Amino acid sequence: MTSSSHLDFLLTDFVGRVPHVAHxxxxxxxxxxxxxxxxxxxxxADRLAAIASGLTSLLAGAARSLQADPVISNLTEMNGGYMFSMSVSSGASILALAGLHCDIGQVGHExxxxxxxxxPALTPAAREVLRAQARASQLTR
Structure with a gap:
C-alpha cells in the first residue's frame, strides 16, 4: 500500500524532473x-483540489450532456501557463500547473x-487508508 508521504514524494519528484512544472x-x-x-x-493545494474537482465534474457533465465518452484529460491554456487535468480512477484526478515554456507533449506523457x-493508490479503498493515515498523523502532531 502506498502511503500519503510516498505520494507526496512522487509528486515532488515529478515537479523536480519535468521542466517548467510548478505544482x-x-x-x-x-x-x-x-x-x-x-x-x-x-x-x-486545497484550493487547487477544489478547482480540480469542479473542473472534473464540469467536464464529466458536459460529456454526459453530449452523450460522449468520459473525459480523460484536459489542457487549459492560461495567461502565463497551462493547467493539465487527467482522470485517474473512480473520479480521482491529477492536476498539474506548468509554465508557458513547457513542452506540452512531455508534460502530458510524464x-x-x-x-x-x-x-492504484487513488482507488476508493486505498484513498480511505490514506485518509486514515493522514488523520492519524495530524493527531500525533
Missing part, C-alpha cells in the same frame, strides 16, 4: 486533496507515466 496534486473524487508536491502551501505509478 502537481492528486485529488479524490469528492474534491479532497490526497497529495501534493512539497513546495505548494497546504491552503493553495503525467500519464505518473498516473501509472500512483493510480
Amino acid at each position: 502537481v496534486i492528486a485529488v479524490a473524487a469528492d474534491g479532497l486533496l490526497i497529495a501534493s508536491n512539497d513546495t505548494l502551501p497546504r491552503d493553495e 503525467l500519464a507515466n505518473l498516473i501509472n505509478q500512483v493510480g
Whole structure:
C-alpha cells in the first residue's frame, strides 16, 4: 500500500524532473486533496483540489450532456501557463500547473507515466487508508 508521504514524494519528484512544472496534486473524487508536491502551501493545494474537482465534474457533465465518452484529460491554456487535468480512477484526478515554456507533449506523457505509478493508490479503498493515515498523523502532531 502506498502511503500519503510516498505520494507526496512522487509528486515532488515529478515537479523536480519535468521542466517548467510548478505544482502537481492528486485529488479524490469528492474534491479532497490526497497529495501534493512539497513546495505548494497546504491552503493553495486545497484550493487547487477544489478547482480540480469542479473542473472534473464540469467536464464529466458536459460529456454526459453530449452523450460522449468520459473525459480523460484536459489542457487549459492560461495567461502565463497551462493547467493539465487527467482522470485517474473512480473520479480521482491529477492536476498539474506548468509554465508557458513547457513542452506540452512531455508534460502530458510524464503525467500519464505518473498516473501509472500512483493510480492504484487513488482507488476508493486505498484513498480511505490514506485518509486514515493522514488523520492519524495530524493527531500525533
